[in-house]
Amino acid sequence: MRFRLPQRINLVSTILWGLRIVVTVLVLAGSWATLSSGKLAPGDWRDLIVFGIAQGSVYALIALGYTLVYGVLFMINFAHGDVFMTGAMTAFFVARNFGESGFLNSNPIVALLIIFAVSMLTSMLVAIVLERIAYRPLRRAPRLVPLITAIGASLFISNSIRGIYGEQSQSYPTVNALQGRLDLFGIPILKTQALVIVSAIVLMIALVYFVERTRTGRAMRAVSEDKDVAALMGINVDRIIVTTFAIGGLLAGAAGILYALVFNEVDWFMGFLPGIKAFTAAVLGGIGNIAGAMLGGLTLGVLESVGPFLLLGGANVPSPNQLRDVIAFTVLVLVLIFRPNGILGRSEPGR
């Protein structure tokens, strides 16, 4: 991004510059105050960062769904957060059953794998149905039309789940094997967080392999370059788009279980905030870019976990953690305003 002084002072650029200055000053002053006050020990910061990475891995997995769909359809699948929620909510009943029967603790690996599978398949199914009913008829519609549809679909899915599974939040059973800490290169890390980070990495590697090395992955990249030409080359564009949604759904379903492992609680509204935050992550990294989504997810997770304490802790703001969502949204707003192509995104003329 090039910085240059505007030739003529006008309202918009004045406000934008004001915003830049205010944000910079706030960030610097807040961090200075916190660091000089020495309220948090180095160990606390490390824990916050590890937690941020775990949370960021979940965001990254959801963000991949946004980015994949954006890559082929150039639309924001606003309902993706609810695809994520559906998997976690459905798999909860399996997990509860395993927890009650003792299977979860006698055979944790198999049980967790089954829970993962249920969640991933449910989310995949929802994503496929969503594409078929809500988005496919609108391929050629003006750009805002599919977005409004997606918002509607998001409300419809979340409120259907609320009606079907009930309104109250459910807590996942604890897995004894995942209690306690693990010592990783001298850094103590919660076992659940380690599991979250490792599974996210495995899934991301699998995704990159799929997109870069398989025939379908190549077709996906071709469709994302140019649908019409891809169709001329004998690629079944509809099938590739469904596949994209299915993969996004699978990853979202896995993210749902990881989220449940970290936070324990699931409810029908849990898709909304992670959905928007994952979108933020996707934009932060450069939407349409797979590596960008991962990077963006991790960055956002850490910013969100460290940010409130770093920026507000020193200023004696009561309960800074309440404002973590504000930090996430501010990041979203700032990135979209000042660097809409994201960290890794290439600039697309006319967009």
Added chain:
Amino acid sequence: MAELISGRQLRRLATIGAVAAVVVLYLCTVGLVEAFKDRNVVTGVITLGAVMLLAVPLIAGYRAALPSRDPSAQTGAAQRVVLGLLVGLIAGAVLGVFVLIASTVDLRGVLVRISPPLLEFISFGLPSGLALLVITGLGGLMGALGAALLVSPARIRNAVTSALIAVLFMSMIEPLLRPRLEQLDYTAISDFLYKAHGLTEVASILCFVVGAGAALLWQPGNDFVRRTVEAAPFQTRRRIRGWAIALLVVAVLILPQVSGTFLAQVAVLVGLYLLLALGLNIVVGYAGLLDLGYVAFFAVGAYLTALLTSPDSSLGIGLPFFVALPIVMLGAGMTGLLIGAPVLRLRGDYLAIVTLGFGEIARVLFESDALRPWLGGVQGILGIPSPLPVRIDLELGATHIFATGPQVLYYPIFAFCALAALFAYRLSNSRIGRAWNAMREDESVAEATGVSTVNYKLLAFALGATTGCLSGALFAVQLGSVFPGSFDVFVSITVLAVIILGGMGSIPGVILGAIVLIGLPELLREFVEYRILVYGAVLVAMMLLRPEGLIPNRGRQRELHQAESEEEVETLDGDLVPQRSPS
């Protein structure tokens, strides 16, 4: 007859049947049937829950009987009824089997709505085997009826449809009509019409006959009034229009007097949302900027009003409402500019998400402990005085006007709505409105022809914010207090749904949308929990079936159907022009 049903028809049949079965199961599991199973339509005969369940095979049967596009597969009337019957049988059988399973295995651990009372309701309390037969048969019957409706002559079809709508409508307005009738001492009429919150048998037959009769008498193409008006000279038509508007205004003015407090309360709510929708319509409908954080302006209006007028607020100055109002409007306008300025350069879908982010930031800030000393945190701000008299008691000649509570608040809200509608209407036909049109249809071309898109976008944001804050101010006055919980994202979504249903950029559409989406749910108390569900469905359905809304704005309609009329259009990168295949 070579074969009774061709392979293609069989596939279509199976699809429609499967969809109908899924819908029926969905209605049961999501809890809609349970919520409405005690709401009588005709007391002792049928409830709203049953109407919902029966409507599905009816519509499926109707659809199955629609003439197929394949001319070689032309079918006779009887055969089409059979198609409807089969589709209905599929839906009924699936529901029947589901009930059979649910009554043997307890599904409530997962599907919380499948309660024994619900199962008893669906199976009529019959033993399970018999229930399966009855449910399947009923499904088939409804499917066949739906198909029969399609094959029957248009006159009969219209008559039956309008008769059914009449019955449903009369039973739906029971919570409005009955208390008012009793209040006015027409107990005899109300007892004749209603029993246990539903229509009586006699009244329903009467409604059915009246509905059918009206449809039979009113022939399409024989519209005497419209033809006369259209044939009249220009001046007469203008005069007629003037009178019609005057009549409408009078009707709206005396409405709370005639209808009583309940409807006035509903009207106040509709008015608040209408004001919001008129404001958002400027931003979304005219300027084409999808703002999902519109609730921020509503909140700013309410909080500014609370801060300025409430003696209990942190400012504690307790200004009179009408002194505070210009300051509130100015403040909200500034907020609009501040939020608008940074996001102007963003593309449509990014703009939507950023504004959503702004809306959430506003809510979290209002809720936070950090700003509690000023904004009151979760407890909000209390003690907002109302500038309106508690009651109006007037003797005007022979008429006695008496109004309390919402009946009083109704008038300023109505006045603001009327002003906002007039303002928006004049604006849409002005130079500014045309600039917005140009900008919405194609930003680059608009810019090239000398429209300063930045200024016009800012103007749209500021005007939308000002209108929204008026609604917020009135909302604060109505409640006498503000809480951050009232300003969640669902307000933005509701307002968006109102605009989308009515038609973006169309003022009559927005009014209709507000009445349908805000007013109707108030009549169905059981419905509250499913409001957002239905709004979501409305958004999807409208975008798929009729993106221009129920009462479309002409320019908007053309834009949205451009893609269909010209398959291969050369387009520039605007947000409302058909999307070019990505390159």
